[in-house]
Amino acid sequence: MSLELAVAAALFVGVIAYAVLGGADFGSGFFDLTAGSARRGAELRTLVDHSIGPVWEANHVWLIYVLVIWWTGFPESFAAAMSTLVLPLLLALLGIVLRGASFAFRKYAATLAQARLFGVVFATSSIITPFFLGTVAGGIASGRVPLEGTGDRWDSWLNPTSLFGGLIAVGTCAFLAGTFLVADARRSGNESLADDIRTRALGVGAVTGALVFAALLPIERDAPTLADGLEGRAAPLVLLAGVAGLATMVLLWRRRYAVSRLAAVVAVAAVVSGWGVGQYPWLLVDEVTIADAAGATATLQGLLVAVGLAVVVVVPPLVYLLRLTQSEEWTHHS
Amino acid sequence: MLAPDVVTVALTDLADLLAVSASGDAEPAGLMPARQQMALSLGWHIILACFGVAFPAMIFAMHVIGIRRKDDTALELAKRWSKVSAVLFAIGAVSGTVLSFEMGVLWPGLMGTYGDVLGLPFAFEGLAFFLEAIFLGIYLYGWGRMPPRRHVLMVLPMAVTGIIGAYCVLAVNAWMNAPVGFDIVDGEVANVEPWAVLFNQQSFLQFAHMWLGAYMVAGFCVAGVYAVGLLRGRRDRHHRLGFLVPFVFASVAAVAQPFMGHVLGAGLDERQPAKLAAFELAETTESPSPLRIGGLLVDGEVKWAIDIPRLGSLLAMNSPDEPVPGLDTIPEEDHPPVNLTHLAFQTMVGIGSLLMLAVVVFWIARRRGRDLLENRWFLRFAAVAGPLAVIALEAGWIATEVGRQPWIVYGVMRTPEAVGDYTASLWWLLGITSVVYTAMTIGAVVVLRSMARRWREGATDLPSPYAPAAHADAGAEEAVR
Numbered sequence: 001m002s003l004e005l006a007v008a009a010a011l012f013v014g015v016i017a018y019a020v021l022g023g024a025d026f027g028s029g030f031f032d033l034t035a036g037s038a039r040r041g042a043e044l045r046t047l048v049d050h051s052i053g054p055v056w057e058a059n060h061v062w063l064i065y066v067l068v069i070w071w072t073g074f075p076e077s078f079a080a081a082m083s084t085l086v087l088p089l090l091l092a093l094l095g096i097v098l099r100g101a102s103f104a105f106r107k108y109a110a111t112l113a114q115a116r117l118f119g120v121v122f123a124t125s126s127i128i129t130p131f132f133l134g135t136v137a138g139g140i141a142s143g144r145v146p147l148e149g150t151g152d153r154w155d156s157w158l159n160p161t162s163l164f165g166g167l168i169a170v171g172t173c174a175f176l177a178g179t180f181l182v183a184d185a186r187r188s189g190n191e192s193l194a195d196d197i198r199t200r201a202l203g204v205g206a207v208t209g210a211l212v213f214a215a216l217l218p219i220e221r222d223a224p225t226l227a228d229g230l231e232g233r234a235a236p237l238v239l240l241a242g243v244a245g246l247a248t249m250v251l252l253w254r255r256r257y258a259v260s261r262l263a264a265v266v267a268v269a270a271v272v273s274g275w276g277v278g279q280y281p282w283l284l285v286d287e288v289t290i291a292d293a294a295g296a297t298a299t300l301q302g303l304l305v306a307v308g309l310a311v312v313v314v315v316p317p318l319v320y321l322l323r324l325t326q327s328e329e330w331t332h333h334s
Numbered sequence: 335m336l337a338p339d340v341v342t343v344a345l346t347d348l349a350d351l352l353a354v355s356a357s358g359d360a361e362p363a364g365l366m367p368a369r370q371q372m373a374l375s376l377g378w379h380i381i382l383a384c385f386g387v388a389f390p391a392m393i394f395a396m397h398v399i400g401i402r403r404k405d406d407t408a409l410e411l412a413k414r415w416s417k418v419s420a421v422l423f424a425i426g427a428v429s430g431t432v433l434s435f436e437m438g439v440l441w442p443g444l445m446g447t448y449g450d451v452l453g454l455p456f457a458f459e460g461l462a463f464f465l466e467a468i469f470l471g472i473y474l475y476g477w478g479r480m481p482p483r484r485h486v487l488m489v490l491p492m493a494v495t496g497i498i499g500a501y502c503v504l505a506v507n508a509w510m511n512a513p514v515g516f517d518i519v520d521g522e523v524a525n526v527e528p529w530a531v532l533f534n535q536q537s538f539l540q541f542a543h544m545w546l547g548a549y550m551v552a553g554f555c556v557a558g559v560y561a562v563g564l565l566r567g568r569r570d571r572h573h574r575l576g577f578l579v580p581f582v583f584a585s586v587a588a589v590a591q592p593f594m595g596h597v598l599g600a601g602l603d604e605r606q607p608a609k610l611a612a613f614e615l616a617e618t619t620e621s622p623s624p625l626r627i628g629g630l631l632v633d634g635e636v637k638w639a640i641d642i643p644r645l646g647s648l649l650a651m652n653s654p655d656e657p658v659p660g661l662d663t664i665p666e667e668d669h670p671p672v673n674l675t676h677l678a679f680q681t682m683v684g685i686g687s688l689l690m691l692a693v694v695v696f697w698i699a700r701r702r703g704r705d706l707l708e709n710r711w712f713l714r715f716a717a718v719a720g721p722l723a724v725i726a727l728e729a730g731w732i733a734t735e736v737g738r739q740p741w742i743v744y745g746v747m748r749t750p751e752a753v754g755d756y757t758a759s760l761w762w763l764l765g766i767t768s769v770v771y772t773a774m775t776i777g778a779v780v781v782l783r784s785m786a787r788r789w790r791e792g793a794t795d796l797p798s799p800y801a802p803a804a805h806a807d808a809g810a811e812e813a814v815r
Contacts, residue, residue, distance in 0.1 A: 038801050042800040067438070069457065071456075075453070082442055090435070109784070110784035149755075302454045302529060303454065314468070321472050
């Protein structure tokens with residue numbers, strides 16, 4: 001594997017991790033928003049708070065990781081994408097800011113009125129953020145980001161590929177969150193809450209699955225390069241996404257929550273990888289390849305050192321944190 | 335009448351600053367809104383970054399005191415501080431993300447050209463931030479769920495990663511002020527040495543200065559909260575300990591800071607003569623240079639300054655008679671906004687000196703058996719020391735950043751070359767950002783004050799009020815804190 005490809009792979013691992021881990025955090029906003037009145041939704045909102053509280057900041061760092069590797073490893077393409085896709089990026093950023101701040105504020109809100117206000121902001125921004133990030137992916141994948149100059153600042157994200165990308169992002173986030181929350185609800189011994197989440201997760205899964213495969217049609221016309229990749233090199237991943245998605249649904253249906261969560265992760269990772277492999281070897285589709293976009297060799301080597309260090313020093317504590325959140329003490333202790 | 339003159343000059347200065355294309359030159363329409371946008375978002379984030387860097391060490395110290403001495407007051411303080419830090423770190427994390435986006439959105443010329451030169455320190459900063467976020471989660475939710483001796487160790491990595499993260503960010507900033515690690519060959523960036531950027535000489539000094547600044551901001555702010563409590567007659571051990579621990583950190587930093595600043599400034603006449611001339615308000619080269627306190631540059635003349643002979647040469651050049659090179663030795667197009675740089679620099683130095691003096695007085699009095707915590711005037715001063723430290727921090731940051739202008743990478747790339755292709759509509763972004771940041775500030779203040787109020791009323795856990803009271807009681811057992 002060439003140096004630039006190794007860095008691109010490290011970058012894309014970050015995209016997948018953010019889509020899965022960060023995505024599940026964002027998706028919980030969907031369940032929070034649709035939990036009903038303050039009284040009816042209290043249990044679910046407490047569960048959301050409990051589930052994502054310890055991990056959302058760590059999961060959020062994957063986004064920073066992606067941005068930093070991108071601008072360090074492939075600087076010109078980063079500048080190009082940021083310039084052209086400035087509008088959806090700023091809207092996503094607004095969502096990120098409002099989500100993080102209002103989530104922290106809600107946790108320590110003094111009154112129900114305050115908690116409601118912060119809660120609505122938290123939940124709404126959790127839904128819109130993945131949408132705009134999805135449109136960014138669509139803009140890149142459909143070849144609308146020129147390397148030189150600035151592309152159309154509206155058409156680059158208001159197009160079929162981007163809109164489907166946005167909707168799929170919202171759907172996959174909510175689907176993942178559903179499978180995570182339902183498992184958390186069971187672990188805390190609340191089967192009726194788990195049933196409630198299960199029903200909605202099944203609904204979200206059906207809609208999202210339909211969206212993912214329906215999107216292949218407009219992509220065929222709107223993003224031919226990506227479509228070629230999806231039908232060729234990435235076809236096994238598309239298939240895997242379908243199988244894992246169906247498996248998740250079946251497992252959810254049969255209330256096998258712990259396993260269904262794993263299947264959902266595989267499904268979503270497959271969808272995201274499908275996009276990445278589908279547009280390979282392009283970094284900005286039809287504009288610049290990974291090899292041509294790469295920055296200085298010494299910097300790429302340095303980045304791999306940083307990534308290697310991250311594997312050694314970040315992964316163990318991350319695993320420790322995730323294990324703690326799944327442990328008995330952290331689930332029941334008040 | 336002096337005052338109206340000053341106001342007029344300041345307004346003219348501001349108007350000059352804001353006049354985007356009035357002068358008729360080809361300054362991009364997006365430049366000024368982009369600069370103000372960066373100034374607002376960075377100026378806001380830098381305060382929280384200080385807490386991210388310095389607060390974990392204070393929490394660790396307090397927590398260790400609690401465990402070692404079996405001191406419930408200290409444990410309670412550490413626990414409350416960890417909850418406060420959860421709120422501060424959340425808005426710090428998101429406002430830091432804003433900066434990551436803005437690097438590309440506002441300054442594509444910088445990132446596209448020099449991304450692979452300046453990027454590596456950011457990669458290590460991201461790594462440090464990762465660890466900080468992970469251990470924040472473990473520490474915050476670990477109360478009562480882990481063996482205490484292991485739990486307290488979970489805050490230590492945060493203290494260390496805060497240092498590493500700050501160092502990396504400062505390495506990039508130092509690089510912008512004194513670029514190294516690349517050559518320009520035929521107009522292209524070549525021979526990139528990212529490690530030279532990460533470990534550049536200036537970054538160690540800049541980092542040390544910022545690090546001490548962070549401890550001053552966080553230390554004085556936290557101590558100030560308890561100073562207010564003491565002023566209101568809550569003279570218990572809780573308030574004394576809550577004051578003293580952060581105050582010790584702030585004291586060490588405040589005493590070391592002036593020396594550190596002096597060391598950092600050495601050689602500035604070689605590195606960035608225009609910045610030094612602006613700091614010192616040296617319009618012409620005078621030998622020996624005076625220390626010019628206050629004053630403004632109006633139509634090329636220094637007005638309303640108090641000159642102390644010779645001191646300028648002594649402080650800036652470490653010499654009794656070597657002059658500070660004047661602005662007249664530097665081409666006009668390379669001048670930074672002089673008045674803003676000068677006033678910001680002197681504000682920082684003035685407040686820094688005052689804070690150093692105050693902590694020295696406090697500790698000398700304490701050694702002599704006099705407790706200034708009994709003195710209302712000292713407590714009043716301690717209450718405003720936090721905001722003063724914040725002003726000094728912002729002023730120092732303005733001095734170094736505005737003093738670097740018109741360069742974004744000193745001597746290599748001018749700021750107008752780096753800015754994105756925007757029209758004046760970019761001002762809308764600044765307007766929206768101002769609204770969002772104001773709302774976020776209000777939200778944080780409301781929530782933090784309400785936490786303090788409930789703690790005073792005797793609440794230990796702060797259950798989330800997700801439902802009307804009756805239901806909340808029933809769910810309280812389940813609610814995690």
